[in-house]
Amino acid sequence: MTELTRRRFGILTGASFAAASTPLFAPHVLGQGKPKLVVIGGGAGGGTLARYVAKDSNGAVDVTLIEPQKNFTTCFFSNLYVGGLRSFKSITHDYDKVKKSGVKVIHAAAMAIDRDKKQVVLAGGQRITYDRLAVAPGIDLKFDSVHGYSEAAAELMPHAWKPGKQTELLVKKLNALKDGDTIVMIAPPNPYRCPPGPYERASMFAHVLKTKGHKKSRIIILDVKPNFSKQALFMEGWEKHYPGMIEWQDPNMHGGIKSVNPKTGEIVTDLGSYKAALANVIPAQMAGKIARDAGLADASGFCPIDPDNMKSKMDPNVFVVGDASIAGDMPKSAFSANSQAKVAAMIVRSELTSSRAFPARYNNTCWSLIAPDDDVKVGGAYEPGEGKIKASSTFVSQKAESSELRKQNYQESVDWYNGIVADIFG
Amino acid sequence: MPGRTAGAGVVAPSLLAIGLIGMAVMTAGAAADIELGRYLASECMACHRAQTSASAIPNLTTIPREHFVTVIKAYRRKELPNPAMQNVAGRLSDEEIESLALYFSTTKQP
Numbered sequence: 030m031t032e033l034t035r036r037r038f039g040i041l042t043g044a045s046f047a048a049a050s051t052p053l054f055a056p057h058v059l060g061q062g063k064p065k066l067v068v069i070g071g072g073a074g075g076g077t078l079a080r081y082v083a084k085d086s087n088g089a090v091d092v093t094l095i096e097p098q099k100n101f102t103t104c105f106f107s108n109l110y111v112g113g114l115r116s117f118k119s120i121t122h123d124y125d126k127v128k129k130s131g132v133k134v135i136h137a138a139a140m141a142i143d144r145d146k147k148q149v150v151l152a153g154g155q156r157i158t159y160d161r162l163a164v165a166p167g168i169d170l171k172f173d174s175v176h177g178y179s180e181a182a183a184e185l186m187p188h189a190w191k192p193g194k195q196t197e198l199l200v201k202k203l204n205a206l207k208d209g210d211t212i213v214m215i216a217p218p219n220p221y222r223c224p225p226g227p228y229e230r231a232s233m234f235a236h237v238l239k240t241k242g243h244k245k246s247r248i249i250i251l252d253v254k255p256n257f258s259k260q261a262l263f264m265e266g267w268e269k270h271y272p273g274m275i276e277w278q279d280p281n282m283h284g285g286i287k288s289v290n291p292k293t294g295e296i297v298t299d300l301g302s303y304k305a306a307l308a309n310v311i312p313a314q315m316a317g318k319i320a321r322d323a324g325l326a327d328a329s330g331f332c333p334i335d336p337d338n339m340k341s342k343m344d345p346n347v348f349v350v351g352d353a354s355i356a357g358d359m360p361k362s363a364f365s366a367n368s369q370a371k372v373a374a375m376i377v378r379s380e381l382t383s384s385r386a387f388p389a390r391y392n393n394t395c396w397s398l399i400a401p402d403d404d405v406k407v408g409g410a411y412e413p414g415e416g417k418i419k420a421s422s423t424f425v426s427q428k429a430e431s432s433e434l435r436k437q438n439y440q441e442s443v444d445w446y447n448g449i450v451a452d453i454f455g
Numbered sequence: 456m457p458g459r460t461a462g463a464g465v466v467a468p469s470l471l472a473i474g475l476i477g478m479a480v481m482t483a484g485a486a487a488d489i490e491l492g493r494y495l496a497s498e499c500m501a502c503h504r505a506q507t508s509a510s511a512i513p514n515l516t517t518i519p520r521e522h523f524v525t526v527i528k529a530y531r532r533k534e535l536p537n538p539a540m541q542n543v544a545g546r547l548s549d550e551e552i553e554s555l556a557l558y559f560s561t562t563k564q565p
């Protein structure tokens with residue numbers, strides 16, 4: 030433990046309560062009105078953070094959540110919608126209960142952060158002052174990481190890596206396919222949102238084709254990575270459920286992705302060319318624009334944080350949680366964002382209301398559905414260590430597990446989904 | 456990780472200071488600290504929130520305190536099978552398990 034954290038968590042090592050409760054920042058002086066937390070982004074990270082601070086401070090902190098969307102469709106479980114196993118409605122949530130839990134929700138986009146004045150500037154020019162700010166805008170896509178791809182091209186070759194209309198477009202195109210058509214997916218480079226996500230999606234594509242009896246169709250995954258999350262499990266599952274249907278190519282096999290042509294559906298690699306009836310292009314990623322514009326990101330495009338508390342390394346009054354952050358060994362997932370938000374919420378409360386702070390602990394489990402009732406999982410426990418969020422223990426499903434265990438995993442994932450959306454949206 | 460867990464000696468003054476002394480309970484030598492329990496419980500709530508009749512994941516607020524402690528310790532010893540739970544329980548000290556049990560047994564709506 031560093032000297033700083035030992036002081037911060039002095040209460041746990043025997044220091045007096047008074048010393049421990051004022052580790053770095055004096056708590057808000059009473060009589061000046063309630064201390065203010067502003068949260069940008071009402072997804073897995075921001076929604077959780079806003080609700081936990083409001084709930085656990087019993088109204089002692091004035092919490093404002095800035096989120097342009099009135100309805101939030103989750104990326105998590107969107108692959109099950111792709112596979113025809115969930116409705117779009119079942120993965121779409123509103124902010125009514127968030128409001129009821131004491132959070133002021135402003136449906137607008139944050140246009141800028143004035144860190145000197147500690148203010149967030151909204152689309153309409155309105156300024157909102159904060160004592161602490163949490164930034165959780167998720168990701169932006171680097172459209173130009175794939176030659177020929179662009180935001181406009183995404184209307185023809187959907188990425189569906191930000192949820193909502195893109196996911197609906199993908200499903201529309203999937204459902205219009207004829208037997209013998211080819212699906213090509215371009216999988217993104219690390220780091221990106223949901224490491225097993227592209228491969229779960231390919232599984233769901235295959236499930237839909239199999240259900241429709243499309244025996245001649247193929248799914249080609251062109252990957253820029255030499256390996257991927259839960260690879261052995263996916264490969265085994267594809268062979269079992271969809272033999273010969275999914276072909277995964279690493280860079281040695283395709284020689285490099287040269288270009289895509291959204292109008293013709295052509296995708297050219299160094300060693301071949303494909304005509305895709307459905308092209309799912311998932312480009313490289315970076316932190317949401319608002320975080321980058323505010324100077325919270327480094328050269329990687331993501332935001333460095335202090336692993337003890339999720340504070341931005343650029344500004345001690347600002348927290349960054351979720352996909353926009355550089356969270357060490359933790360994958361970019363809704364589970365991770367939710368876990369990081371709880372650490373940040375605990376620290377925000379301790380700084381603004383003198384509640385106690387505890388050592389940060391993080392957790393993640395990601396379930397992936399290979400076929401109905403065949404679900405695998407990977408997970409880890411994480412703690413600050415070596416200057417980052419470090420995995421202290423991890424696990425992953427094994428090959429050749431019983432179908433009962435895989436079915437139980439699926440049921441767990443459904444429970445997790447119901448649990449986490451209640452945790453985020455109330 | 457030693458030094459990261461709340462021992463009985465250091466919890467009492469803090470509980471006094473925030474007026475929660477009545478909530479501190481000692482069982483089998485491990486101190487239960489409800490504030491610590493509340494923080495640790497937030498990790499559980501990502502999954503253990505919305506129980507239905509078909510659920511594989513139980514709602515913790517309905518589990519009796521002693522039963523909670525017994526089950527978590529069994530996961531910690533890897534005597535119960537789920538790797539996700541073994542992972543969660545593996546890093547909990549006795550004090551932390553008692554704190555979680557106290558929190559869940561006294562909180563209806565976490």
Ligand SMILES: Cc1cc2nc3c(=O)[nH]c(=O)nc-3n(C[C@H](O)[C@H](O)[C@H](O)COP(=O)(O)OP(=O)(O)OC[C@H]3O[C@@H](n4cnc5c(N)ncnc54)[C@H](O)[C@@H]3O)c2cc1C
Nearest residue numbers: 070072073074104105139166167223351352361362363364
């Ligand atoms: C196909 C797919 C499957 C996935 N499956 C899983 C899974 O099974 N399990 C899992 O744990 N994770 C999964 N994920 C990952 C998960 O969706 C993300 O990691 C998670 O949503 C990240 O949370 P976040 O809060 O960082 O960002 P988001 O949830 O994306 O939320 C960001 C919010 O910020 C808002 N915002 C952006 N800019 C501004 C601004 N300027 N002003 C105001 N608001 C702004 C956006 O509107 C958005 O609502 C999946 C992702 C994909 C793509």
